[in-house]
Amino acid sequence: MTEWKTYGRRRVYESPWVELWLDDVEIPGVGRVDHHVVRMPKACTTAVVTDDAGRFLLLYRHRFITGQWGWEVPAGWAEPGEEPAAAAAREVEEETGWRPGRVEPLIGFNAMSGISTMRFHAFHMTGCTRIGEPADRSEASRVEWVAEEDVVELLAAGEVPEGASLAALSFFLGPYRSARRRRGSAG
Structure with a gap:
């Protein structure tokens, strides 16, 4: 073709x-x-945030467009001139009240290739420090650290209906982890 x-x-x-x-x-x-x-005139960013206990920082929120409640990872827009990694870290802090320490690229993906230029830049963030309540209280009704086995159950039960969150978490738990294990055992 x-x-x-x-x-x-x-x-x-x-x-x-x-x-x-x-x-x-x-x-x-x-x-x-x-x-x-x-x-989409601004870059889209998202972050999988984990701690030393293997938990994931998630938001529980309602999306009026779809009329659904669900779990999501922090996400948002990069402002003009702002690097996607910095934007993702800023969004984590604003939406959760936790400031990331380490920020590393996870994956980039096109959200709706058949109709949109929306491209997400996903990052893995660790070493977070609690700085207070979320700056933007309208983002979520709850912000929680969720155990990995519970995140897997949420994914399997369709409780993570938002596409960027579903993609970033699934990639992190699958191919990203698998590739890291292979590199770790080879080196």
């Missing part, structure tokens, strides 16, 4: 958080169509 060809684009809506465009594209075997594209 060949790549889609783009002939032009028209902005339909714009805000500081999201842009909606109609792209004039040619789809091989289909022809030319207007394709909706959601563009």
Whole structure:
């Protein structure tokens, strides 16, 4: 299959958080169509935060758009000129009241490749220090350290319905850990 060809684009809506465009594209075997594209002008960040006891720092919150309650990892936007790692650390502090010590890249992923430019930069954070209550109390109804076996159960039960949280936690618990074990045993 060949790549889609783009002939032009028209902005339909714009805000500081999201842009909606109609792209004039040619789809091989289909022809030319207007394709909706959601563009995100700011980088998206998320963080898997763990402690020395193997617990995960999670938020329990309601998302009005989907009408669902669920567990999530801290996440947010990078401001213009702000590095994604710094933005993720800032979001952890604002949303949880815990300041990360060590921040390391985990994975980058496209959240909705078929319709959006939304790309998440996920990080693993450790060595957190409690600095007080969350600065943004509207982010979650609860902030808790959750044991790893409980996180796995939450994932399996569909209690982590938000995509970035699901992807970051699943990647951390699976491929990331597996690769670290292989590197550790080889070195």
